[in-house]
Amino acid sequence: MRMSNFQIYKAIIFNILENKCKQCGNKTKLHLHHKDYEHTNNKLDNVELLCKKCHYQLHSVERITKGLKRSCRYCRQEFKSLNRKQLTQNVQAHELSCKQKIIEETNGKIKLEEKEK
Ligand SMILES: [Zn+2]
Ligand SMILES: [Zn+2]
Numbered sequence: 001m002r003m004s005n006f007q008i009y010k011a012i013i014f015n016i017l018e019n020k021c022k023q024c025g026n027k028t029k030l031h032l033h034h035k036d037y038e039h040t041n042n043k044l045d046n047v048e049l050l051c052k053k054c055h056y057q058l059h060s061v062e063r064i065t066k067g068l069k070r071s072c073r074y075c076r077q078e079f080k081s082l083n084r085k086q087l088t089q090n091v092q093a094h095e096l097s098c099k100q101k102i103i104e105e106t107n108g109k110i111k112l113e114e115k116e117k
């Protein structure tokens with residue numbers, strides 16, 4: 001079986017990080033944790049190895065202290081929630097109505113301009 005680039009990358013990272021949890025030294029059920037929570041940012045200084053338990057703990061602690069933040073891509077309004085799934089749903093619902101509003105406003109302006117002619 002051929003390994004994907006990500007699998008190869010992961011094998012290398014695991015090796016560099018000594019195949020053990022940074023917190024407790026556990027060597028099983030290791031996860032790759034992204035410090036900036038951006039799962040596409042696989043730079044070496046953004047990732048660390050944590051076992052399942054420590055990883056889970058870290059995320060629940062950070063959730064409580066920081067909360068999760070997302071903002072509307074149209075109006076930049078910020079949304080916070082302790083639940084990532086809930087947050088995504090909230091933002092998506094808002095973005096949908098935000099987009100609708102923008103479309104309506106733009107249509108309104110176009111109609112006004114046409115009248116002025
Ligand atoms: Zn993580
Ligand atoms: Zn651990």
Ligand SMILES: [Zn+2]
Nearest residue numbers: 072074075098
């Ligand atoms: Zn918005």
